[in-house]
Amino acid sequence: MNNAPTQITLEEWDERYEQLRRAGLREPGYGGPLGRHVGDGDRRLLKLRYDNSVASLRLWNFLLTEEDRLHNARAEGKRIVGTMKDLGTVPVMAYSLDNVVAFYPDGAWWIPCVMELSAGLLETADSLGIDESFCPVRAMLGAFVTGAHFPIPDQLVCSVGATCDDFSAIAQRLNGLGYPILWWEIPHRRHPEPNEAAVRLPGGFCAPKRQVEFVKSELERVRAALEGLAGQRLDDKKLSAGIQKANEVRSYLAELRQVTFTAKVCPLPALEMLIAEMLAIHFCSDREETISVLKELIDEVKTRVQAGRGVLGADAARIFWVNPVADLQVMNLLEDCGGRICGTEYLFSHALDTIPEDLPPAEALARMALADPMVGSSVDRAERICADIRRFGSEAVLISRIPGASHCALEGEVIAEVVQSRLKVPVLEIEVPPVTDSIRPTLGTRLEALIETVKERRKR
């Protein structure tokens, strides 16, 4: 059996799976051949290329069995929280309770891609007046109405204020359909006024102390709701323990990112890295297992780096990627065109930063929530991107617009201006719909142009 790092198709994975199994592969309960998920309708899987490590097999199986875990949690009598938009804050609270699981219904935005539009979620959203002028997260509305993709949560919690209009509008539409929502306010993070008490946030941003206090009071409302749902107290001790666990996840991710993005040869493909990062926001509905999955990935990556082996050529252009893609296949496409990911800002960098453990836990979470790159100005977000570009040595920035998303129309211009003026690296914007098959040649041409530019610049 060839164990050299490489990317393989789903069919190849299933053959490899059999070989591994015969060789004594040990897997968690959710393990199995990846090909079986196609039977659930996940047809896009047939068109992706995957890392061939056992660690990645576990990652994929963990991701693709989340729905089962949620149903099992309900069957066990656990309460389910649908936490929306904040990307990383409320789940830390929810998982501090032993009888609550939390997930993001927002994640339904990938269903049209994974099921190649066969689930009809976008059509359902259309029928409710939420058409293609909205971000693909509108698929969430369809998922609620059909009830076919995740159990309907016992409690919905949604952050509003400094959030994108698409999501806020869609959540309000959901509310109008009879799903009660606990709304909590996240204000636009502003710079402190002269002489105003200020606080340093995780990730390096600064915010007025009174904004932190306000967010803390909002999170206290969320805490009270979670206590009511769970029928138990969520005291500071439990919350602190929950923060420590979340930080464990974050520290493994930080290590994974650092090792992968700075390695001379790319040790783990973009797609697996994207999924690994996604685990940070709600632990894929199992916090402990998230830690185990990440540990195994880090071990694999470190082994590869030490051996000087990887999945791509050593000359791959080092790209910093901004915003998540609606079509996962585009991450493969970047690599086909000669690029690799060295730095990301997938809208939730705050979910990767360490939460302060030397503060009262509610304040620590408030600081983290305010560190969300999307609640401040696009200039702030661009500054953070610049800092990470320096850290990871990225050679170009790719801004991936989300079709219809309210923030994408204006932020790209600002981010590009700031990055180019500070670092003089090339920046390219592309737009990625849920299924890119029809525009793949165009996208490929644009990506190739960026990568050629990077490689030309190396010669100077």
Next chain:
Amino acid sequence: MKTIIYTCPYVPAEWIAAHGLRPSRIMPGAAGSTSPVGRTEGVCPYIRGFVNEVIRNTQASGVVVTTVCDQMRRAFDIIMRRCELPAFLMNVPSTWQSVAAHKLYLDELRRLGEFLVRLGGKSPSSRALAKVMLEYDTARTSVLTTRGYLTSSQYSELIAEFNRDGKSGITTTINEKKPFTGGIPLAIIGGPLLREDFGIFDVVENSGGCIVLDATETGERGMCAHFDLRRLRDEPLIELSNAYFGSIPDAFRRPNNQLYNWLKRELACREVRGIIFWRYIWCDIWHAELHRLKQWANLPVLDVDVSGDEQALTVRTIQRIHAFLEVLQ
């Protein structure tokens, strides 16, 4: 007197005026192809018009932008990078049912006050603020009492004039008018209107209708509540906050049932027979309400999506309005 421009109804003119500055709630024109916002796809035409207006404005001493929509919040970044005009971004909470949200709004008014002082304004005493509020309240009442005595176009332009210029020159042309009647009563509901959009009122009248409820942001819906005189005397800033943040209904609020409660009352008391739903393409906040409104209103609703081109009222839009009124005859 220095002028402070803004466009959001949650910015109280009284607060700016009480600082000794001139508030002017501007009504932007369509940006056309000359907007400093580089992109057009995905950008709300109103935002483009607003940014254009701010950047080209040579009279203003400052601009106040708010967070009521994501693109407006991000337009602040563009304004800060494209022009020298001092700019202030005011946090207007989306939630409104908690004491904390009201307190945040009040804090933002105080912070706005500090910005105004930095521009040369003077922090007002409670008494001075109360006096200005009373003057505006009187003027606002005068505007509202003209409803029914003016054509819908004249009435909405009067509101726009009040917003732009404050209390000047409002009551002079009204008293001799006779009640204006006739036409199928319609409501227009949506976000703010651009200058070019005002032709809609005449188009409706020429087609046999009459807009009896201007529930756009630039119309009656965007006006604050009448002040309570006792509270105005005792705690004017809090009363100002209540009348604006506590009373103006809008689609962006979460939850936004306050908007539907307001519409229910106003549609009924004005015997509205049809609704023109006026929305800009790429405005998610209002677009998402269309379907719900259709289900809720029990009235015919005409969806008019506007691209914000300089020719706002296209032949297609005019013909659709004609047809809509024909159906309602």
